[in-house]
Amino acid sequence: MQEQLELLKKLQEVDLGIKEINQKIEEYPRRIAELEENLSQKKAACEQRRKTLVELEMDRRKKESNLRLEEERLKQWEARLKEIKNNRDYQALLREIAAAKRDNSLMEEEILKELEEIDAIEKELEQREPEYRNLEEEFNITNSKLKDRFAQEEKELGERTQIRGKLARDIDTDLLKRYDLIRRQRAGFALVPARDSACQGCHMDLPPQVFNEVRKNKEIIHCPNCQRIMYWEGS
Numbered sequence: 001m002q003e004q005l006e007l008l009k010k011l012q013e014v015d016l017g018i019k020e021i022n023q024k025i026e027e028y029p030r031r032i033a034e035l036e037e038n039l040s041q042k043k044a045a046c047e048q049r050r051k052t053l054v055e056l057e058m059d060r061r062k063k064e065s066n067l068r069l070e071e072e073r074l075k076q077w078e079a080r081l082k083e084i085k086n087n088r089d090y091q092a093l094l095r096e097i098a099a100a101k102r103d104n105s106l107m108e109e110e111i112l113k114e115l116e117e118i119d120a121i122e123k124e125l126e127q128r129e130p131e132y133r134n135l136e137e138e139f140n141i142t143n144s145k146l147k148d149r150f151a152q153e154e155k156e157l158g159e160r161t162q163i164r165g166k167l168a169r170d171i172d173t174d175l176l177k178r179y180d181l182i183r184r185q186r187a188g189f190a191l192v193p194a195r196d197s198a199c200q201g202c203h204m205d206l207p208p209q210v211f212n213e214v215r216k217n218k219e220i221i222h223c224p225n226c227q228r229i230m231y232w233e234g235s
């Protein structure tokens with residue numbers, strides 16, 4: 001095979017490898033971002049429940065201290081009841097005491113409901129928070145593995161880019177430009193074999209004369225249809 005053609009074939013192999021590595025390298029930030037997103041959603045959900053728990057706890061304490069004050073007041077009223085001689089005043093205070101007792105028992109019910117809710121959220125968090133911590137641990141491991149692989153791919157890319165540079169130096173400048181142009185237009189494949197009288201890039205039949213020239217592997221011959229450079233790999 002003609003030397004330039006041979007070099008182009010090697011170059012294409014290296015370029016396809018570089019392309020593959022580049023695709024992998026582009027994947028990493030996307031995968032890491034996906035994992036991070038999942039983790040931060042779980043974290044936010046836990047934090048939201050934790051916040052609700054703190055608020056409920058604060059509200060419960062406030063209600064309990066109000067209730068204690070009200071109960072204290074009730075005791076004072078009940079003590080005063082014994083000192084009242086006037087029947088109308090006595091009845092009025094009695095009604096007030098009854099109303100206050102109703103209010104207090106309502107408040108007790110509310111406190112009980114809050115206690116139940118607090119209990120439920122605490123149980124929920126007992127499950128969710130360790131789940132989150134496990135996920136975070138898994139994320140850290142996966143993340144560091146991905147970063148290691150990323151560094152490995154980067155290293156590999158550097159090495160292959162060097163090899164490409166060396167190969168490219170020996171290729172005729174115009175030919176290299178044409179090769180690069182076709183490569184970009186044809187998804188990385190600028191060089192294709194010709195087989196059964198057809199270009200294996202676009203599968204168009206080649207004029208017999210062109211095919212015969214390709215079989216010699218002596219010249220750089222482009223497919224008249226897709227412009228790819230053709231070579232012969234048969235015997």
Ligand SMILES: [Zn+2]
Pocket residue numbers: 199200201202203204223224225226227228
């Ligand atoms: Zn073609």
